[in-house]
Amino acid sequence: MSDASDAEDGGSVSSGDSATPATPATPATPATPATPGKPLDAPEGLGALVLFSARLDACVTFYRALGLPLAGERHGDGPVHHTCDLGGTHFALFDAAQAPADTDGTITPGETPGAPVDAAPRAPAYRSAGSQFFGLTVRDLHAVAARLRELGVALRQEPTQYSWGRRMLVDDPDGRVVELFERPS
Secondary structure, rough: OHHHHHHHHHEEEOOOOOOOOOOOOOOOOOOOEEEEEEEEOOOOOOOOOEEEEEOHHHHHHHHHHOOOOOOOOOOOOOOOOOEEEEEOOOEEEEHHHHHHOOOHHHOOOOOOOOOHHOOOOOOOOOOOOOOOOOEEEEHHHHHHHHHHHHOOOOEEEEEEEEEEEEEEEEEEEOOOOOEEEEOOO
């Protein structure tokens, strides 16, 4: 039997040198779950969703049109940002041009703090490496779609019926895809 198969079977692994004694495999100690199937150190939920925007005013208008009750907030001498509680998750929008540098004093490659809006980077393309999207539940998807259209927002995907509810996709002013869905009542 090979060394690799010994390790897979829980046996000892040796270096192949017959003069070196084999070391017995140490079994992993499972974490004690708080609830069945969930380790104590597993996340309990999403604590915060923080977005940095090159088009802050437009994003504030957009997310308010979705129904988020954003309010201006400032911590000490930090930048003014817009926040709300979103079902127990802290949602915040910051102006990317006012974002502090990384902890080592540098700016992340590809970012240009203070760049004019037309030169500001946009979010990665939908479903490309580094991209993401998040979903928000709404009570009336068609009413939200109508408010967005009034603002001139093009819908990436029109409200569409699925077995689990209705869904649409839109791009925020920075190009982030946002999923909006209405669960069946």
